[in-house]
Amino acid sequence: SQKIEQNSEALNIQEGKTATLTCNYTNYSPAYLQWYRQDPGRGPVFLLLIRENEKEKRKERLKVTFDTTLKQSLFHITASQPADSATYLCALQKGSTLGRLYFGRGTQLTVWP
Amino acid sequence: GAGVSQSPSNKVTEKGKDVELRCDPISGHTALYWYRQRLGQGLEFLIYFQGNSAPDKSGLPSDRFSAERTGESVSTLTIQRTQQEDSAVYLCASSLAAAQGNEKLFFGSGTQLSVL
Numbered sequence: 001s002q003k004i005e006q007n008s009e010a011l012n013i014q015e016g017k018t019a020t021l022t023c024n025y026t027n028y029s030p031a032y033l034q035w036y037r038q039d040p041g042r043g044p045v046f047l048l049l050i051r052e053n054e055k056e057k058r059k060e061r062l063k064v065t066f067d068t069t070l071k072q073s074l075f076h077i078t079a080s081q082p083a084d085s086a087t088y089l090c091a092l093q094k095g096s097t098l099g100r101l102y103f104g105r106g107t108q109l110t111v112w113p
Numbered sequence: 114g115a116g117v118s119q120s121p122s123n124k125v126t127e128k129g130k131d132v133e134l135r136c137d138p139i140s141g142h143t144a145l146y147w148y149r150q151r152l153g154q155g156l157e158f159l160i161y162f163q164g165n166s167a168p169d170k171s172g173l174p175s176d177r178f179s180a181e182r183t184g185e186s187v188s189t190l191t192i193q194r195t196q197q198e199d200s201a202v203y204l205c206a207s208s209l210a211a212a213q214g215n216e217k218l219f220f221g222s223g224t225q226l227s228v229l
Contacts, residue, residue: 046218104155
């Protein structure tokens with residue numbers, strides 16, 4: 001089965017710095033990889049999707065990279081703000097198992113002023 | 114409302130009782146998913162529905178768990194003879210079309226189930 005590992009359960013950085021979160025996976029290579037944000041007591045909220053043939057995707061202060069050789073995705077938040085504090089989840093979608101997303105445990109990001 | 118709605122938001126039950134959780138997806142979304150999230154854990158896939166196709170039930174942990182969906186609307190997740198290990202947040206999500214293979218999921222706020 002697919003195994004997904006996200007770097008350290010918690011990441012603390014200072015406001016204005018760039019936060020980098022890692023998502024590593026084993027076994028098959030996913031057709032798609034998604035990143036979600038989850039706040040306490042709420043369901044995850046979609047942020048970005050990147051396909052296996054894409055190396056990088058950007059959206060405002062967010063950037064996602066996808067390295068199928070390393071079986072790794074990096075999620076960057078530039079010019080981080082305290083409001084970015086949340087848990088970030090990566091999710092993989094195998095092309096042949098449409099609709100079924102495998103989620104990692106998430107990394108809890110805290111941005112302090 | 115415009116989002117995915119789940120009810121109840123909290124449910125406390127006694128071991129051995131049956132519970133029913135409800136999910137109202139976003140109107141027009143053909144795909145619906147149920148996930149379970151234990152404290153400090155990732156999301157565990159349970160089941161998904163796509164239109165009139167047979168649901169993917171491969172994630173259901175035991176035969177005590179079942180789910181139904183009426184057309185492309187409301188879904189209910191039923192847990193029979195609840196056990197303490199069933200305590201978790203049950204999240205429902207919907208998307209436009211799972212057949213595309215790349216649709217983003219819209220989640221509800223979940224039902225916090227506590228089995229005493």
